[in-house]
Amino acid sequence: MTGRELTCEEVIEQLFDYLDREVDSQRRADIERHLARCRDCFSRAEFERRLRAKVEESVSVRAPQRLHRRVKDLLDRFDADETNSTS
Amino acid sequence: MSASSSSGDDRARHRQRRRQWFEREVERLMDRLYGTALRLTRHPDDAEDIVADAIGKAWTKLDELRDPDRFEGWLFHILNNTFVSEWRRRQCRPKMADDSETCEPDNLDATSFSLFQQLHQPFLLWWGSTEDRFLNELLQDDLQRALDALPDPYRMIVVFVEVQGYTYGEVSELLGIPLGTVRSRLNRGRTLLQKALWKQAREAGFTVAFRGTEGEPP
Structure with missing residues (x-):
């Protein structure tokens, strides 16, 4: 533990570093201690976490069938080249 | 054989x-x-x-x-x-005419903005949370549109960090830019993204009780 409790301003200022796992374990523990007792900062952290999860979901897109076929053709070509070079 | x-x-x-x-x-x-x-x-x-x-x-x-x-x-x-x-x-x-969106990203208005602060109404907590309502109503299409509207230098860092879980150091190495630039672009990217989401939400009729038409992105 560090010697003093973090203020709300300090926690908000470092919130994204915390969510991005860019703080050391000591600072992480200090922030989590604050979040456990401060409803406003906890709500803010939860909001940013949930928004981030939505951003993460934004890459959930179905790849088109033609891309699957293109990749298969590409690997077939590599295979054929390899077979020819070793025969 | x-x-x-x-x-x-x-x-x-x-x-x-x-x-x-x-x-x-x-x-x-x-x-x-x-x-x-x-x-x-x-x-x-x-x-x-x-x-x-x-x-x-x-x-x-x-x-x-x-x-x-x-x-x-x-x-x-x-x-x-x-x-x-x-x-x-x-x-x-x-540069082609349609490349302009990727130019001069520093000229964009990325002054400090927090979507949470726009939505959060502590005195309304017993009525349910506006933040929850916003997140529940946020559609993937809207989010994709807001992400896609970010200029390249910001969008790619948001994707590397928020989607792929890269550290700032890894992004710095990948893009060959200083750590400070990664931090500032990420910060701007998030700010612009939250502003765009807020603007879209308001255009779609999302309202925050007691705020009326206040709370336009600065």
Whole structure:
């Protein structure tokens, strides 16, 4: 533990570093201690976490069938080249 | 059977097993590879090119992969590098009229803005949370539109950090820019993204009780 409790301003200022796992374990523990007792900062952290999860979901897109076929053709070509070079 | 034809058969079987394993792994990751490439490039055709190119590179460099359990991270790293190289190549071209959106990102209004602060009404907590309502009503299409509207230098860092979980140091290395620049671009990217989401939400009729029409992005 560090010697003093973090203020709300300090926690908000470092919130994204915390969510991005860019703080050391000591600072992480200090922030989590604050979040456990401060409803406003906890709500803010939860909001940013949930928004981030939505951003993460934004890459959930179905790849088109033609891309699957293109990749298969590409690997077939590599295979054929390899077979020819070793025969 | 001669010794040479037997070793030839072994090689063929090994090649076949290797191909099957690679294809299975790639198929498992294909949707996310394409989705990531689509968020990075914003264009379906470009996204397909980047994915196919990255998979081709991965196949030819497969012997360099020491630990098969790290295949996913390794392949995504190749995808990101492929995108960054292509992006840099395009940046070197003489600027076309439609490239303007990627120019001078520092001129964009990225003054401090917090979506949470716009939404949060502590005195309304017993009525339910406006933040919850906003997140529940936020559609993936809206989010994709807001992400796609970010200029390239910001969007790619938001995708690397928020989607792929890269550290600031890894992004700095990947893009060849200082850590401070990664931090400032990420901060601006998030600010612009939250402003865009707020603007979209208000245009779609989202209201915060007791705020009336206040709370326009600054």
